Amino acid sequence: MNSNKKIIITAIDQRSTVAIVFQTITIGLIMIGSAVGNIGILLAIYKTKSLQNKTSIFVANLAVADLLAGLLIMPFMFICSIIGDWPFEDASCNLTGTFALILGAAGMNTLGAIAYERYCAIVHSMVYHLKITNRLILIVITFIWLEGLVLSLCPILGWSEYIYYTNEYLCTVNWAHDVSFTYTIMVVMYFLPLGVMIFCYASIFKVARRHLRQLAMLDTLSPPSSHNQIVSDSDTQPRIENSARSLRLKRDIKAASMLFIVIGTFVLCWTLHGCTMMCLALGDTCPVDFPEYVYTMTTWIAMFNSVCNVWIYGMMNRQFRDAFRSLCCIACLRSSNTQVIQI
Structure with missing residues (x-):
């Protein structure tokens, strides 16, 4: 790459063999975890009827974005982490940067859509x-992908550009080339989804707390009857309503807890990367002089978010857990049957 390939930080690979092996294994595990986990999510939704609901449509959209990131972006990072340079053509750098922007925007905005x-x-x-x-739902998902596509085309059309960052082993936006585009990306891909998630979580928390107070009042007004007492219809009805509200409360608190973990993971994974991104945009005026390995670490932590989403939406949901167990059992049975046939 001659014109587009501008090496940032350093053009010489000064890593030790241990560092190369560690970085390669790390990105390889993230890539495999993202692919296997998100394929599992999609198969679970496809195979399990109870999971085929409106929420799962957004979860599936998130899994598709994370899966494509593992298939279309991370392999390039894997190769570059071994070589220490970008061995491909200019067009490949632009294409990889385009995919990174589309899939990053799709994943983050889908998180906001799930929260809403x-x-x-x-x-x-x-x-x-x-x-x-x-x-x-169809309109929102279409908008999410079109928004990412429009943003990704801007650097190709002249608003900023795509370059290869040596310390991130990734072709992405040149954050220092056009700061206005960098700020636009920060608002659209970070602050807006984060704002939606915080608002939604705060509202859910208020509802859960209000339900808790209502349940406490119902318990006070309708104490449980002893075995010797005859329970009238007027006593039974409040108790049934109490039980129904209790179930709703548990569901609401569980949903709020999961959403809280989603927000925390999102903030942790992307805020660190956002800080280094802004530092690259500010150049010499950046108040912090980050070591080179920090840029690598924060980029890969952001990529690791695609694996985290699998565990959050998969392992915290009983239906997904049951579906995963069924898929694993089916795979084990097919494997054992194949071995029997071979014998």
Whole structure:
């Protein structure tokens, strides 16, 4: 690469053999974990009827974005982490940068869409089916991918550019080339989804706390009857309502807890990368002089978010856990049957 390939920080690979092996193994594990985990999520949704709901449409969209990141971006990072340079053509750098921007925007904005869908399901449960229709879901998902596509085309059309960062082993936006584009990316891909998630989580938390107070009042007004007492219909009805609200409360708190973990993981994985990105944009005026390995680490932590999403949405949801067990059992049975046939 002659014109587009501008090496940032350093052009000489000064890593030790141990560092090369460690970095290569790390990105390899992230790549495999992302591919296997997100394929598992998609198979679980496809095979399990109870998971085929509105929430799972967004979860599947997130899994597709994370899976494509593992298939289209991380292999280039894997090769570059071994070689220490970009061995491909200019067009490959632009293409990889385009994919990185599209998939990054799709993943982050899908997280915001999931938070809003959960917010409507819990805070506005009575009108949820009127607010979240299949048509709206299709429009939102289409908008998410079109937005990423438009943003990714901007550097190719002249608003910023794609370059290879030596310390990140990745072709991405030249954050220092056009700061206005860098700020736009920060707002669209970070602050807006984060703002939506924080608002939705805060609203869910308020509803859960209000339900908790209502349950406490119901327990006070309708104490449990002894075995010797005859329970009248008037006593039974509040108790049934109490039980139903208790179940809803548990569901709401569980959803709020999962959303809290999503926000925490999102902030941890992308805020660190955002700091180094802004430092590259500011250049010599950056108040912090980060060591080279920090840029590598924060980029890969951001990539690791695609693996984290699998565990958050997969392992914290009982239906997904059951679906994973079924898939594993089916795989084991097929493997054992194949071995029997061979024998």
